[in-house]
Amino acid sequence: MMSKILSNRANWAWPYAIVLLVFVVMPLVMIVYYSFQDAEGQWSLHNFHKFFLSTDSVNTLIYSIGIAMITTILCILLGYPAAYFMSKKEYRLPKVMAALFILPMWINVLLRTLATVALFDFAHLPLGEGALIFGMVYNFLPFMVYPIYNTMLKMDGSLIEAAQDLGASPRKVFTEVFLPLSMPGVYSGIVMVFMPTISTFALAELLTMNNVKLFGTLIQENINAGLLGYGAALSLIILILIGLTSFFDNEE
Amino acid sequence: MDNNDYIIQVEHVTKRFDDGKVVLNDVCLNIKRGEFVTLLGPSGCGKTTLLRIIAGFTKPTEGRILLSGKDISELPPYQRPVNTVFQRYALFPHLNVYDNVAFGLKLQKVSEDEIDTRVLSALRIVGMTEYEERNVNELSGGQQQRVAIARAIVNRPQVLLLDEPLSALDHKLRVDMQLELKQMHRDLGITFIFVTHDQEEALSMSDTIVVMNDSVVQQIGTPTDIYNEPANPFVADFIGESNILNGIMKRDYLVNFMDKDFPCVDKGFEDDAPIDVVIRPEDVVMHKDPNDGQWTGRVTSCIFKGIHYEMLVQTPDGYEIQVQNYTAYPVDSEVGMSVAPENIHVMPCKSLFNSIDATVIDATHVFMLGAAFETKLHTLPKGTHVKVAVDFDKVDMLDDPADGTAEGQIRNILYKGNHYFIDVKCSNGANIQADTNDVWEDWDMIGISIKPEDIRVIEG
Numbered sequence: 001m002m003s004k005i006l007s008n009r010a011n012w013a014w015p016y017a018i019v020l021l022v023f024v025v026m027p028l029v030m031i032v033y034y035s036f037q038d039a040e041g042q043w044s045l046h047n048f049h050k051f052f053l054s055t056d057s058v059n060t061l062i063y064s065i066g067i068a069m070i071t072t073i074l075c076i077l078l079g080y081p082a083a084y085f086m087s088k089k090e091y092r093l094p095k096v097m098a099a100l101f102i103l104p105m106w107i108n109v110l111l112r113t114l115a116t117v118a119l120f121d122f123a124h125l126p127l128g129e130g131a132l133i134f135g136m137v138y139n140f141l142p143f144m145v146y147p148i149y150n151t152m153l154k155m156d157g158s159l160i161e162a163a164q165d166l167g168a169s170p171r172k173v174f175t176e177v178f179l180p181l182s183m184p185g186v187y188s189g190i191v192m193v194f195m196p197t198i199s200t201f202a203l204a205e206l207l208t209m210n211n212v213k214l215f216g217t218l219i220q221e222n223i224n225a226g227l228l229g230y231g232a233a234l235s236l237i238i239l240i241l242i243g244l245t246s247f248f249d250n251e252e
Numbered sequence: 253m254d255n256n257d258y259i260i261q262v263e264h265v266t267k268r269f270d271d272g273k274v275v276l277n278d279v280c281l282n283i284k285r286g287e288f289v290t291l292l293g294p295s296g297c298g299k300t301t302l303l304r305i306i307a308g309f310t311k312p313t314e315g316r317i318l319l320s321g322k323d324i325s326e327l328p329p330y331q332r333p334v335n336t337v338f339q340r341y342a343l344f345p346h347l348n349v350y351d352n353v354a355f356g357l358k359l360q361k362v363s364e365d366e367i368d369t370r371v372l373s374a375l376r377i378v379g380m381t382e383y384e385e386r387n388v389n390e391l392s393g394g395q396q397q398r399v400a401i402a403r404a405i406v407n408r409p410q411v412l413l414l415d416e417p418l419s420a421l422d423h424k425l426r427v428d429m430q431l432e433l434k435q436m437h438r439d440l441g442i443t444f445i446f447v448t449h450d451q452e453e454a455l456s457m458s459d460t461i462v463v464m465n466d467s468v469v470q471q472i473g474t475p476t477d478i479y480n481e482p483a484n485p486f487v488a489d490f491i492g493e494s495n496i497l498n499g500i501m502k503r504d505y506l507v508n509f510m511d512k513d514f515p516c517v518d519k520g521f522e523d524d525a526p527i528d529v530v531i532r533p534e535d536v537v538m539h540k541d542p543n544d545g546q547w548t549g550r551v552t553s554c555i556f557k558g559i560h561y562e563m564l565v566q567t568p569d570g571y572e573i574q575v576q577n578y579t580a581y582p583v584d585s586e587v588g589m590s591v592a593p594e595n596i597h598v599m600p601c602k603s604l605f606n607s608i609d610a611t612v613i614d615a616t617h618v619f620m621l622g623a624a625f626e627t628k629l630h631t632l633p634k635g636t637h638v639k640v641a642v643d644f645d646k647v648d649m650l651d652d653p654a655d656g657t658a659e660g661q662i663r664n665i666l667y668k669g670n671h672y673f674i675d676v677k678c679s680n681g682a683n684i685q686a687d688t689n690d691v692w693e694d695w696d697m698i699g700i701s702i703k704p705e706d707i708r709v710i711e712g
Contacts, residue, residue, distance in 0.1 A: 161309055162342040164329040166356035166407065172330075176355070180346045 031239070034232035047233035057218060061237070064215035067129075068197040071136040072144075075193050076186060078137065079144035083185070086145075087152035098149075101142050109139060113206050120207075131207040136197050143196075144189035151185025195242045258321075259285040259411060259443050260306060265315035267301055274681070275301045276312070277467040283411075283445065283460075288437050290446045290454040293464035294490070294694075299447050302464075303413050306445065308332050319410070334411040335404035339419065341396045343388040349375070349399050350384035356407040374406035375399075377436060394425050401433075405440060414446045418453065430457055451491045455479065463487050466663055466677075484599055485666050485673075488530040493562075495536075495573050497669045499529040499598070507598055510571050510669070512547060514591070518598040526601040533562070533576040535595035538587050545588030549573065551581045565589065571669040606642040606684050610709075611635065618709065622680030623658035626704045639710045644673070646706035647686035649698045656699020660684065662692050676700065 005011050038046040051057050086097045104112060116135050120127055155178070163177040201216030215238060223231035262281040268274050275298045283289050291299040304310040306317060308329035316325040324332055335356070343352050353374055357367045375381050378398035388396060397417060404412055414433075418426045434457050437444050448454055454461050455475045463470040463478060463486075471483040482488035485496045499509035504519035509529045521527065539545040549565035552572075561580040565573045565587060573589065581587050610620035612632045617624050618640060632638065653659040660676040663683070667673075674686045676698065684700065692698070 156340075156342065158338050158340060158342040159344060161307075161329070162336070162338060162344070163355070164309070165307060165334075165336045166403070167330045167359045168355075169330055172359060176359075177344060177346075181344075 028239075031232045031235050034229045035236045036233075037229050039229070047230050048237075050230060051233060051237065057234070060213055060218050061215050063213075064198055065241075067133065067136070067214065068194050070133055071140060071197045072190055072194045074133070074137045075141050075144035076189065079141055079189065080148055080182075080186065082141075083145050083148035083152055083182075086149050087155075101145055104138075105142055110202065110206075112139065113203055117206055127211075128208050129212055132204055132212055135203050135207045136200065139203065140193045140197060143192040147188035147192060148182060148185035151182050151188075155181055191246055194245050198242065199238055257284055258282045259287075259319065260445070261318040261321075262302070262306070263316050263318065265302070265305060265312045265317070267298070267305065267310065268313045272681075274467050276305075278315070279464075279467075279469055281462060281469065281472070283443060286441055286443055288434070288444045288446065288457060288459045290448060290458040290461050291464060292448055292451060292454040292461050292490075293470075294449055297464040298467045299449075299462075299464050300415060303336075303415055303445065303447050306411070307334060307336050307413050333409055334413055335407050335409035336413040336415060337397075337400050337404050337417045339415045339417065341400040343396055343399055343403070345389055347388070348384065349380065349386045349388060349391070352388060352399055353403045353406050355403065360407075370406050371402075374402040377405065377439070378402045378432075393420055394429070397421065397429065401436070405436070405442075409442065411443045411445060412440075414444060416447050416449070419448070419450070426453070433457065455491070463490065465490070466675075480597075482530060482597065482599070485528045485530065486664060488528075488597070488599075489666055493533045493574060493576070495531045495533065495669060496666055497529045497531075497571070498601075499527050501525045501527050501598065505593075507596060510547060510567060511569055514546065514596055515593045516596040516598060517594050518596075521598075521600065526604050528599045528601050530597040530599065531573075531591055531595060533574040534560070535591055536573060536575040536577075537590045537592070538563075538575060538577050538579070538581060539589065540581075540587065542586045542588045545590040547590075548586060548588050551583050551585050551587060554580055554583055556580070569670075572667075573669065605644060606647070607710075608640050608642065608682065608684065610638050610640045612638060612709075616704075618707070621658040621660070621678040621682055621684060621700065625657050625702060625707060627707045627709060628704050630709050632709065641708045641710055642684070642702055642706055644685050644687040646702060647676075647684060648701045648703075649674070649676070649686055649688060649690070649692070650701060651698065653697045653699045656701045658700045660698055660700050662694055662696045662698060665692060665694060 035047055036043055036045070038044040082097070082101070113135055116131070116138065117127065120131050125131065159177055159181065160173055163173045168176060199216045199219075201214055201220050204212055204214040204217055215234070219231050219234045219238070222234065260281075260283040262279055265276055265279045266274065267276040279298070279302060281302075291302060293299045301310060305312050308324075308327060312325065316323050318324065319333070344355065347355065350371060353371045354367050357370060362370070371384075372381065375384065378401050380395065380398045380402060383391070383395070383399075388399060391399065397420075400417070418429050421429060430453060433444075446457065458475055460472065461475055461478050462472050465486050471478055471487045473481075478487060478491055482491060482494075488494045488496055497509045499507050501518070501521040501524065502508050502513065503523050504521075505516060507514050507516045507518070507527065507529060537545070542548040547567060549567040551563050552566050553564045555562045557576075560576045560578055563575045563577065563581060565575055567573065575589070608620050610618040610625075612630075612634055613619050613624055614634060615629055615631070616626055618627050618638065619625075620640060627640075648656075650656045658678050660678040662674055663677045664675040665672055671687050671689055672692070674688060674692060676684050676686060678684060678700065
């Protein structure tokens, strides 16, 4: 009996399906359910109404998106050249660099952030917005570098040669062929960085001494304060936003 | 001849990679304006490297490349008036067919109108009109090939380089494209340099064929020259089918092989000079009556090839001869065979034994082929540079490289009727040849051992 069940490979997927159902699908359903409930347990749009009427909350959302965008742009600006040099064999750096980029990832994100706080303290730099952006870029840079690096590594070298052959100077080879062909990696990087940064809250608390409020913080505060419905509505809003950005990745 | 008759001159080009491997060894080549030249050879012979050096992707270690008499060795690829059709097409996946073809013209800042006219005319030449807006990934291999050719010829290069462009196509499409390329060459009037390992392709398309093997040019000539008068056994073996046999030139117009004398048309060799004999299978005449003809044999296999039959015939002395005939002779039948004097191709043999550079280590050892070999006692002082001689049939080849005294890789195999003649490149770059009855394959890594008494030290 048991062996019969095990022999059908399709059955092996069941444990995963159950885990996904309990830990992904059910929470999502609950978020949707609670966000459309008012305090009396009636179906309503009250929570969404409340959000759009609260200038504070809307501002926090816009501010969070701004911070996430700045982080993403900085990650692209720093990560793209890094990936470029790592993908070039002639620089003989790649292995070392790849290891150095992945090294901080061995350490827990909170420990890393606490260490950042200590570092700022040591250097007598003020915590706040600047520290927050530094911390986010530092944490999420590898997520930008790796997709770009992978795309560059897999790029067909003969395309670069074809461009040279057709008369493209090194600068033109980059702008006309290399850059467009590496864009899929950049899109993946954007999704990998933008999505998690927009809902960050622990980093914000630690790096700004709770002075800067991000959207993630807002959700956490409301849920902690027992406003389950409102918190769920905020979560749904952020989920939809993240869902929209992931269209970036499917563009091609 | 005036230099300007040549569009490309390759002067003593040697290419050595960083790991010391030599892929081109002192290659010289002159290509006339408007010629269709094919670089032909087995994989790893250096033909693609030579093409890449002409295109500018690879720099020669020594020597130079002239274009219309001007040294272009230092010019980067984008400043050379040559264009390449790549083996895997290398079309830009982010651009459609039109933009792929227009890529070079846009870089040259040609006016929009002219770009349009030239792109459309290039697409017409390759038969790809009405595909302008297509994504290149939606095209079949043959279509991508056509776009790649259009992308190259639209720039009106002085030389078009084609790197095995037909190798990824199926047989029928390949034959069609051969004819079309030939037609394009005639219409465009530009020089084509075509790289292939397919001898049929080379024979049917080229004005001139450059046969390469082991980093060296073996022969340059027209397809008929190369087929009818191969310069050495390698060319004879590589181009078309052939029977290659060891022979002796007894005197002018008389050659001995398979232990028989044959009249031939060659002269000018020393009497009793060792030579290689090449006979094309289609030149062997078969006779039903074994008593007719110059020698006899028994048919061991007979395969129908469409137009002719291909047969193997075993002689009583143990030679195996390949024969092509329009008439089938059944397996096990006894036949007579003969060959016309003008169909016996005689080529000088380089040597009858290996002659190897060596250094004396002590009274019983010499260092050669990258290893220390035991020899019989000799009285030469340590460090003396000597030549040693080893007969071809005294070289032992072993399956496991670690079992031999030296290591090597098989680079070429010739079947000589009753044994194989094998060319081995040793780890130190020197070559050694061996006669064997065992079956080996190209690129096999082998061990080499030689008995001490078979190494004759010739004083340097």
